[in-house]
Amino acid sequence: MESRIATAARVADIAPFHVMEVQTAARALEAAGRSIVHMEIGEPDFPTPAPVIAAAQAAIAGGDLYYTSALGLPALREAIAGHYRDHYGVQVAPERVIVTAGSSAALLLVMALIVNRDDQILLSDPAYPCNRHFVRVMEGEPVGIPVGPESNYQLTADLIDRHWSPATRGALIATPSNPTGTVVPQDEMRRIADLVDARGGQLVVDEIYLGLTYGLARGERPQSALAFADDAFVLSSFSKYFNMTGWRLGWVVAPERHVRDLEKLAQNLYISPASPSQRAALACFTPETLAITEERRRAFEARRDFLVPALRDIGFRIPVMPTGGFFVYADCSPFTDDSERFCREVLAGCGVAFTPGLDFGRHRAAQHVRFAYTIAMDKLEDGVARLRRYLGR
Ligand SMILES: Cc1ncc(COP(=O)(O)O)c(C=O)c1O
Numbered sequence: 001m002e003s004r005i006a007t008a009a010r011v012a013d014i015a016p017f018h019v020m021e022v023q024t025a026a027r028a029l030e031a032a033g034r035s036i037v038h039m040e041i042g043e044p045d046f047p048t049p050a051p052v053i054a055a056a057q058a059a060i061a062g063g064d065l066y067y068t069s070a071l072g073l074p075a076l077r078e079a080i081a082g083h084y085r086d087h088y089g090v091q092v093a094p095e096r097v098i099v100t101a102g103s104s105a106a107l108l109l110v111m112a113l114i115v116n117r118d119d120q121i122l123l124s125d126p127a128y129p130c131n132r133h134f135v136r137v138m139e140g141e142p143v144g145i146p147v148g149p150e151s152n153y154q155l156t157a158d159l160i161d162r163h164w165s166p167a168t169r170g171a172l173i174a175t176p177s178n179p180t181g182t183v184v185p186q187d188e189m190r191r192i193a194d195l196v197d198a199r200g201g202q203l204v205v206d207e208i209y210l211g212l213t214y215g216l217a218r219g220e221r222p223q224s225a226l227a228f229a230d231d232a233f234v235l236s237s238f239s240k241y242f243n244m245t246g247w248r249l250g251w252v253v254a255p256e257r258h259v260r261d262l263e264k265l266a267q268n269l270y271i272s273p274a275s276p277s278q279r280a281a282l283a284c285f286t287p288e289t290l291a292i293t294e295e296r297r298r299a300f301e302a303r304r305d306f307l308v309p310a311l312r313d314i315g316f317r318i319p320v321m322p323t324g325g326f327f328v329y330a331d332c333s334p335f336t337d338d339s340e341r342f343c344r345e346v347l348a349g350c351g352v353a354f355t356p357g358l359d360f361g362r363h364r365a366a367q368h369v370r371f372a373y374t375i376a377m378d379k380l381e382d383g384v385a386r387l388r389r390y391l392g393r
Contacts, residue, residue, distance in 0.1 A: 014136065015133070018359045019359055037382055039383055073282070077097040098251060098266065106251060107130065109262050112138060118139070125361035128174055131174070164201075170204060175189070179327050193225065197231060207236045209324045237249070240325070242281070248277060328370070331364075354369050
């Protein structure tokens, strides 16, 4: 007999990843013999750097694979703090670094820490879809604020101020952003941090794509919000810059007074981040690994520099040059007013897979698609040539 117990109401509000449906359809076409150019996939195509694999193999052979502290291996927390010092010029006490099972677990911990029932968290629309779901799972209310090219597809202090209500608990910003690849400028981030502070709220900044920033002058580094927002929760991850998506490892730098509560939550929710992954990640911050990841960052930049003008030339509108991550959020209204159908038709018509805007929110979602440049240059060129032929330019 079927169970009569209904699932909790929150489950109905959690949307599936539409991108997975695109990917499933693309794989089915491939299985039937079609050649497909994959521009829907949101993870780097590069393998995990060899020194990290070697460190993992040594750790597994060594056998010390027990639970670690819920906060992570002390040596890894120190290495992450050292990376902020050496790479971003920011002093962070290692005690404030909490290693997590991907930045996904960091988001889970932070939302569990700050969101009460019916509390509102302000987010951009479009945004990474899981963010609103983390808020909803905690019985909070995600408030998507429509953003467009006029604000770099990002929240501004002014937008946050105008949408702040008595129920607002904080704001969550991803910079560089998925799906838009755009960045909150430094001075704007400062204004946001000051405003959220003045409102007595909590700022959460997702910097998982910070290492993948482009267009900076030689020797210039991207800046972390930690440089001036000491009271923010700043999340990051080994997934993207270090090409370690499947290892499930990330971190959050938290204000010191919240570390103990985050530790309690981590202990109860998942005990500790994966031990082999943490031991492998100790090899991430060596000059050898950083030389590999830096070279790959340059490869992503070259792909962006090819793809954006090519898509514009085909007729997509990309009013703001993306400067981070590996995504281009393109206005496809010259071709369609239904981006979901457009993605299906283009996939069937010329074998190029990309993601409809629907995955990232409601604001003009039917007029946007996301291209990921997580494939080699020759494949990107093939994809662009197919789109050019199919879309008639
Ligand atoms: C903006 C953003 N935040 C967080 C995540 C979660 O990544 P992970 O849990 O692998 O660190 C992703 C993954 O695509 C993302 O795009």
